[in-house]
Amino acid sequence: MTEHEQTPAEALEAIRKSRAAVGEAVSRNSRTYDLIYSTIAGLMVAGQAMPMPVNILASAAACVAFGLLARKWAQRTGVFVSGVSPKRARWVAFGMGAVFVVLMLASMYFGRTDRAWLGIPMGVVAFLLAGAGTRLWGRVFRAETRDLK
């Protein structure tokens, strides 16, 4: 039997299994990733309540930290999936981005008033939502890899 002799149904099943391997690789030990990601998000949001230029530095440091985390995780799992490239999971990433922007603006607003301490609960909210968001993204992505559409 040659390697080309597989029925279309068998080929589709092989594709489904191979794609699922990516979902499994990405979600392997992902709790550590979720925890670090959420911590960075929380610090980024809370940092916006700090005076200039500390809040700017907090944003820049968070961007660098997110980039390093993504790189480290790709090296660890052997696969890199951009948060916004999967067709369905990207909407979770866009939603998380919108939530972070709102929380950062709120934190920034509180920082300009005499309630700068509210940046801390804003950061905690960001931490919790980021954790829930990354887990949701992973679930949607894994479902996406199991589906051929």
Next chain:
Amino acid sequence: MKAPVFDPVIHAPGRLQICAILSEATDAEFAMVRDAIAVSDSVMSKHVKQLEDAGYVAVSKAAAAGRQRTWLKLTPAGRAAFASHVAELTRLAGVAG
């Protein structure tokens, strides 16, 4: 959905699996893909070379933790060809079923 087109370069089981993995990832490491499809380094290299020659896969090397790692990525042409091939397989499976 892409127009269904059967692609003999992609259809061979190993290359089909490689393309399936790369279609879900932005980049994937050679070793991860090799382990996922359970082939030897040499077989994997041959498949990657054929996909690279067809313009479907881009290969890059990056040093990490003191060792060289090879990363694979589907090119836009590879993504389009794979999507068309999957559409054709789906059509054929529908005809057969």
